[in-house]
Amino acid sequence: MKLNVQLVGRCYGPFSFTASQDSILMFNRAVDAPDNRAHPAYAACFNQKPFSVALRDPELNLDFSRLLHAGQRFEFFSVIGPGSQIVTDGRIENIYAKGDLEFVVVASESRSPDGVVLLRGLYTGVVK
Numbered sequence: 001m002k003l004n005v006q007l008v009g010r011c012y013g014p015f016s017f018t019a020s021q022d023s024i025l026m027f028n029r030a031v032d033a034p035d036n037r038a039h040p041a042y043a044a045c046f047n048q049k050p051f052s053v054a055l056r057d058p059e060l061n062l063d064f065s066r067l068l069h070a071g072q073r074f075e076f077f078s079v080i081g082p083g084s085q086i087v088t089d090g091r092i093e094n095i096y097a098k099g100d101l102e103f104v105v106v107a108s109e110s111r112s113p114d115g116v117v118l119l120r121g122l123y124t125g126v127v128k
Contacts, residue, residue, distance in 0.1 A: 003060055003095050012049075012054050015088045027042045043076075043110070043121065046086050050089065050090020051125075054092055055125060066128045069124075077116075087111050090121075101127065
């Protein structure tokens with residue numbers, strides 16, 4: 001099954017999220033990090049939402065049984081703390097093939113409700 005390259009540029013969101021003290025503490029304990037502020041990987045709790053929604057888009061033609069997580073990276077502009085209100089949007093940046101593998105790349109941007117960019121994420125999935 002081939003991924004639908006016509007979806008490059010398709011947008012997903014906005015998705016809202018509030019960082020609670022409890023969720024930050026639970027995440028930090030799970031990754032053995034200090035409790036004073038959100039661990040950088042906590043960003044995946046909200047910033048990856050466009051990626052997960054894009055992968056479930058029926059028009060993408062994705063076979064989940066063949067999907068592997070190929071990578072993610074974050075670019076931070078602000079610290080996320082308890083009470084942070086976050087709005088995230090994303091879009092499919094690229095769909096391409098290398099040999100027998102297909103790749104889907106989704107970029108996301110998380111902002112405060114007044115539009116200040118908090119972080120950007122880039123997520124890549126590979127289909128075997």
